[in-house]
Amino acid sequence: xxxxxxxxxxxxxxxxxxxxxxxxxxxxxxxxxxxxxxxxxxxxxxxxxxxxxxxxxxxxxxxxxxxxxxxxxxxxxxxxxxxxxxxxxxxxxxxxxxxxxxxxxxxxxxxxxxxxxxxxxxxxxxxxxxxxxxxxxxxxxxxxxxxxxxxxxxxxxxxxxxxxxxxxx
Numbered sequence: 786x787x788x789x790x791x792x793x794x795x796x797x798x799x800x801x802x803x804x805x806x807x808x809x810x811x812x813x814x815x816x817x818x819x820x821x822x823x824x825x826x827x828x829x830x831x832x833x834x835x836x837x838x839x840x841x842x843x844x845x846x847x848x849x850x851x852x853x854x855x856x857x858x859x860x861x862x863x864x865x866x867x868x869x870x871x872x873x874x875x876x877x878x879x880x881x882x883x884x885x886x887x888x889x890x891x892x893x894x895x896x897x898x899x900x901x902x903x904x905x906x907x908x909x910x911x912x913x914x915x916x917x918x919x920x921x922x923x924x925x926x927x928x929x930x931x932x933x934x935x936x937x938x939x940x941x942x943x944x945x946x947x948x949x950x951x952x953x954x
Contacts, residue, residue, distance in 0.1 A: 791818070791825035795836050801827065816844050 793815065794802045803810045818825055819841070827840045849856055867876045 788824045791823055793825055793827045793840075794830040795827055795840070796830045801840075802830070812840070812844055812847065815840060816848075819844075 792804045793810070794804060796802065801810050801812070801815060802808070803814075815825075815827070825837070827836045828834065829836055845856075848854075864876070867873050870876075
């Protein structure tokens with residue numbers, strides 16, 4: 786089943802209107818659409834011009850400003866140098882293929898790691914926590930059982946042997 790194209794209109798006041806939900810949305814909500822794998826386009830409300838790239842670049846710029854940046858100044862400088870270069874047309878497809886190879890390798894690594902461990906890291910951590918909790922409960926039961934047992938009653942002290950009136954002789 787093909788996913789339908791979601792249209793977001795950008796108005797002159799820079800507001801974004803999601804036609805699917807009939808509501809204005811923020812850049813962060815557009816970012817969430819990307820994370821969710823939604824298929825969408827951002828279009829100028831008047832001219833119909835495709836503004837998707839510029840909105841995505843704006844999201845990247847905002848995330849690069851706040852938090853830990855992904856794109857170093859050196860990387861950005863290299864990209865800028867390709868504009869106007871005879872190889873500019875090859876750079877975009879090259880970066881796309883490189884990123885796809887990286888994503889494929891990342892998925893393969895995760896799959897191999899899950900197969901190796903037989904479970905996800907979270908389930909492994911949960912299992913370890915449950916085992917530790919079971920051991921703790923067992924130890925507590927042992928302490929309580931030991932405390933609940935009464936010490937066996939002491940035997941009455943032995944009486945000294947009576948000395949008879951007989952003399953050894």
